[in-house]
Amino acid sequence: MYKIIKKRNLAYKLCLYEIENERLARVAMPGQFLIVKIDDKGERIPLTICDYDRDAGTVTIVVQEVGATTKKMNELNVGDYLQDVVGPLGNESDLISMNKDELKDKKIVFIAGGLGSAPVYPQAKYLSSQGIDFDVILGYKNKDVLILEKEYRDLKCNLYVCTDDESYGFKGPVTNVLKLLCSGKIADADYKDTNGKVVKGKEVIKSSDKKKYNHAVAIGSAVMMKFACITTKELGIPTVVSMNTLMVDGTGMCGACRLMVGDDLKFCCIDGPEFDGHKIDFDSVIKRQAQYKDEESRALLKLNEGNTHHGGCGNCGG
């Protein structure tokens, strides 16, 4: 049993948890994930490790309510226990294995979409601790689902926040901001501040120079990563993505997480979760992710409406 030490509502249906797991906290590295199983009958859900505190023996995860299990998870509070928390799984981020000289040659941009800002955070925090400069583009649907902005501001990196509905920051999506940065046009782009006042980009950025990145890390939904990769490919920036495929055990046993990387069959839990984004067939990944959509929707309906949810679908015997 693993105790919830801290819980913070980040935004609508988005919660941050700090969970006790000493063994895991001792060795977790940026880029890795863990698996949570809430109770006896729960499913195993993979979640990226967003932070860790080796001294306190805790790990941090961010959970977005998307189905029955995550809804149950977000109903838990400080002091409650999760039955199973196991990890760290997957490999540490490519950036972590590079030495300082290698890192200094990198002109790095992190591109995070929505919840992707959580898995990007430990990598950014690590680079920051190594004294490496880097840029971060955070993209959200709107101002209300904005998360971790303060944490990123504290890292003192160049931060470019954008929203798809232009309710805050630059105009999204993230690919738009990336293009503006690489063409040097960000200085003239509109930027909406917290008060809703529109200013020019140059008033909120440190430098208006054209950016010449040679390393991008894009993390978000498969759709977001697909488009980020199309853009970085056009711009000639090698791009690492972190894949969140379906998984059961997460320890290299079930093969549910398999995906094609170029011509090779890879397992996300063993070979990943980071891969060369330009080699991923995102359309096939997106279709695979939707594999259990019907079952998931049914489970959520059942959780929300109990035994009154039956509509004669013929699937659950009700």
Added chain:
Amino acid sequence: MGDAEIVVAKMAERVKVREQDAKVRATNFDEVCLGYNEEEAVLEASRCLHCKNPLCVTGCPVGLHIPEFIEEIKNRRFKDAINEIHKSSSLPAVCGRVCPQETQCEAKCVLGIKGEAVSIGKLERFVADYAREHGSSDEVPITKNGKRVAVVGSGPAGLSCATDLAKLGYEVTIFEALHTAGGVLTYGIPEFRLPKEKVVIPEIENVKKLGVKIETNVIVGKTISIDNLLNEEKFDAIFIASGAGLPMFMHIPGENSNGVFSANEFLTRANLMKGFRDDYDTPIKVGKKVIVVGGGNVAMDASRTALRLGAETHIVYRRSEKELPARTEEVHHAKEEGIIFDTLCNPVEIVADENDNVRAVKLIKMELGEPDERGRRKPIEIKGSEFEIECDMVIMALGTTPNPMLSKNTKGLMTDKKGCILHDDETTETSLKGIFVGGDAAIGSATVILAMGAGKKAAMGIHKYLTNK
């Protein structure tokens, strides 16, 4: 007719074991085989000839004292029978159910020459079940020797090694990566062959009663390294029994389509996660028509699980029925339940619809050529014989390769090309001092009993190593 003749006539055939009716069991997950009752067991035990030189024992990977425990059954001393078994096996209720006795102990039985061998497996199962139901567990006086051994993995190899070491006085901790102990007994073998609540959990509890600790949710090689186990947690030796790993695929077009699963995934969702039960959260897909590719025990388990979930289920195997590697009993049961065997054909492509969902499998017909080095006739494709069968789900049961997680993350631990951890055949010690290995991690996919045999062997190797240290 004299009395002697009657006895001889009886001895030719074994006492039939009761089973759930095929039509009924095809719709439930209850155990297929119902086992012997006392009378049946005593009768079957009386068939044993008590050979001076019992060959059956030589056929058993753990060297079970077979004639001795059968003698006890014959005399209705069932608790003495279990004590006899516990001298060499920690999981008799498991072995009595899933061991391939027909190629091991029973294959050597003298009675088998002219008639049917003694039903050793069913007798073992009877004794183990009797002991459990009558509250008799493996209790031996243990004197602690103060030395500590870590076991990686709580499957059959890990459990049997831990049992033997605990009895020798070692303090043993098993580290299990999943949330439940048991390894393949829990995630792999289905309920209808090996009930979890009734058999697996109590047998694991018996191992714990010997003082063995089991820590779940610890992945050695990730959560903790071999180095840390030795240097920080102060274990004196380590036994690696991390089991099978990555499922193999065919690398044919369409294999990543929705509805194509590895047998490992399908069985894990069903057995470990209980996805078929409404009160559990893990989803499981069930097709209307399922094709299972492969002919081993895992293929039988996967197909019979799919069948029980309501699918028309086919086994596709590239050789002929004679070459099926699965146990005869499993093939027989599968057929009784209504699994359709499409032998001598092999998939060349998985055909998907516009949404990437499986629509059909394209198969090619095969014929058998010359025997290979193992004596099995090689399947050869018949050119131009491709045909499609429609289906909405495909399960690949082609075997696994050892889990790379631990070997990849442990410096100096040598493996062969396939990823099996290299070891000394006698002691099971690996390329690292004090680190031993057994089961699927050492030899690739094998059986529960071979893994248990390897666990015992490793226990002896570890005992010798720590005694001389």
